[in-house]
Amino acid sequence: MRSIQLLSFSLVLIIAACQPANTNTVPERVPGQLKVGFDVDDTILFSRDNFLKAPHMSDDPDHLDYGWVNLHDSLYSVIIEPVADIIGFLRSKGHAVYFITARPGINGQALARHLSRELGFTVAMNQNLFFAPKRKDPKTGYKFTTKHERISQLGLHIFYGDADNDMVAASLAGVRGVRIVRDPRSVVAYSKNYFGDTRATPSEAAPYSEEQYQQFLAKGVGPYGETIYPIYTTPKEPVD
Ligand SMILES: [Mg+2]
Structure with missing residues (x-):
């Protein structure tokens, strides 16, 4: 009987050892730690200038040379300090940042090198920096966010972002979304996809005016029910 038990135990060990390694492992949860x-x-x-200078790959205004963009943050993008402060605070309490x-x-x-240098800790691709480009629905042609897939895979608790898509991604992943208030200079350059589009002629797709947008900010709750992080300071202009 004992030899059968020993044989069974050995088989379990062998089978476990033969399982392929999971290359997409999620870091273990640490009690009390937020992700x-x-x-x-x-x-x-604040990367507006990097995007404005980036070469286009086609006539499609969204078809930018992102390889160029990722190479030029060190020249044209600057850290938004109030957000860096939140990150520093979270890390000082032992929480994990992605x-x-x-x-x-x-x-x-x-981009990983730039964030590492500016934030003072190691940011590495596919460890704490993930690229989740939008995908296009082949039937409708609409592009949609894929960030929620990574948010779920990492088991995040909170997700901060400036765009409607960030709030949608947080909601799809079932985590708390927090809206970062976009710098006014970026609202001028990229008002689309921000509370609909506060600079467009009012329509069903863009129902909010600048005045209503300010009312949302004053109340601290966005149109998706998200918390709004009240940043009223603006980052420095990038050095040209
Ligand atoms: Mg954004």
Whole structure:
């Protein structure tokens, strides 16, 4: 009987050892530790100028050379200090911080290096920096966020971002979304997808005016029911 038990135990060990290693492992939960995610553009980086200078790959205004963008943050993007302060605070309490961006990952190591240098801790691709480009629905042609997949996979508790898509991604993943108030200079350049589009002629797709947008900010709750992080200071202009 004992030899059968020993044989069974050995078989279990052998089978376990033969299982393929999981290459997409999620770090173990640490009791009391929050896992907090941040979007990159207009959340931790004021990168408007980087995007305005980036070459286009086609006539499509969204078809930018993201390999170029990822290489040029060190020249044209600056850290948004109040968000860096939140990150520093969270890390000082032992919480884990992740970055998830919708940029494609070409030359993503350069963005990781820039964030590491500016924030003072190691940011590494596919460890605490993830690229989650939007996907296009083949039937409707609409692009949609994929950030929620990474948010779920990492088991985040909170996700900070500036765009409607960030709030949608947080909601789809079932975590708390917190809206970072976008710098006014970015609202001028990229008002689309921000509370609908506060600079467009009012329509069903863009129902909120600048005045109503300010009312949302004053109340601290956005149109998706998200908390609004009240940043009223603006980052410095990037050095040209
Ligand atoms: Mg953003």
